[in-house]
Amino acid sequence: MLWRDVRGIILRTVPLVIFLMGWQVASYFTRPIILPSPTAAIGGLAQLAIRDELQFAILTTLTALSLGFATAAIMGTFIGMLIGWFKKAHTALSPYVYALGSSPSFVFIPIIILWFGIGFEARLVYVIFASIIPVIINVMHGVRYIESELIELAKSLGASQLQMLRHIVLGGATTFLIAGLRLGLVRAFTATILSEMFFRLEGVGGLLSKYSSVFRTPEIFGLIVVIISLSQVALGVIKLVERRLLKWKPQIT
């Protein structure tokens, strides 16, 4: 490890330590039900972990998130490519895609509950629905801004439309796809937690809801930290995907 990396880690840890210390100090002057100390929050989490509640909840949350988001990523890439590539499809469909993309997805919750219930399927549908639009929009853009020289190359080689999509268009849209995946993931994560809180109580979101209703503040704080950590893990996965998909790019440092 380089000194630069070490220094980076230290620099990043400083605010966290200061924050935790401030929290601890503040908690001395506050009633625990309003602001429990960080150690109390950790204790609350430990209680959950001992009863296996926490592990199970995390697993449930990650299952819905990864399954829903992977489906959205694949379907979104596919749909985005088709809408981006075929001019008529773009003219006909893009306004509706944008309309869906700019309205809050939770307005569809009642309908989703009506159609799919409040179980796993409903959560999955909601996660897909919430996160697919940014993927579609970005891939669509990526396809439309693809370098004309590469299209010309594929033409010169006598490529069919399908070959063109597979060998040129898909690769050309990866930079945009990654951007879409980032946005989509944030939405997917929000949708997962939201659906766990407002459909049947499940997963980490369900726990949060449950302990909120009985004012168990240490657990609430602990769960919030868990949720933030999970989002960081998820974004880390996207970073890995990005590195894998974009390793052909010249590095600007």
Add this chain to the structure above:
Amino acid sequence: MIDIIDVTKSFLSVDNSRLQVLLQVNFHVNRGEFFTILGPNGCGKTTLLKIIHGLLAPDSGSVLIQGRPVSLRDKTRSFMFQSLNLVPWKTVWDNIALPLVLMGQNKSEIKEKINKIIEFMGLNGFEKHYPHQLSGGMQQKVAIARALVTDPQILLMDEPLSALDAYTREVLQDEILQIIEKRGLTVLYVTHSVDEALLLSDRICILTPRPARIKDIVAIDLPKPRRVSLKNTQEFSRLRKIIWDKLFS
């Protein structure tokens, strides 16, 4: 083998006026012939070559290959772009493999052909590199390899050696000559180098500045097989002078 009949082409310019690029270009290229197009910058050489391959449609006139209208689906032709058009996210290997993959050839066949052409072009050790990791000259070699790997009957090359150093250029000129002689290729070639044109061509077509018309077509009857050493002969100097004079007149 190739007939270019009354080809005329204009582009829409920025200010919506028409930019006339090609004006009634007519010529015929025989099977096995090396036909070079020479002309000043921006006169329309690339445009002409793209029309011959079917990448651009002429405003009027037509291109016939063996009597039939040119089609992009015909995979016996290879086109090498002046701008190279390498696929940035594909490695050297995958770039060269692309035409074969699109033809649906099987893996072992592809592997054999690519190994051969990589060896031939001196690209060994760079198979896994991405285009941006190569020098301009090497990128050009990859584009040449990609054009040759399908074993075409007709080769269209737009300034294929322009980014190479003088030494590599001569080596490749020699190699191109050998492939062409061996395979009996028909070649349409664009270059700015009069020496290169003389060395390689059976006939040289000189275009006027834009809008390009044919100024002259000169047959080069230097003896074959030709080697780079030919450049030092008197006959070569005589032809060089003729071509230069026609370019400037």
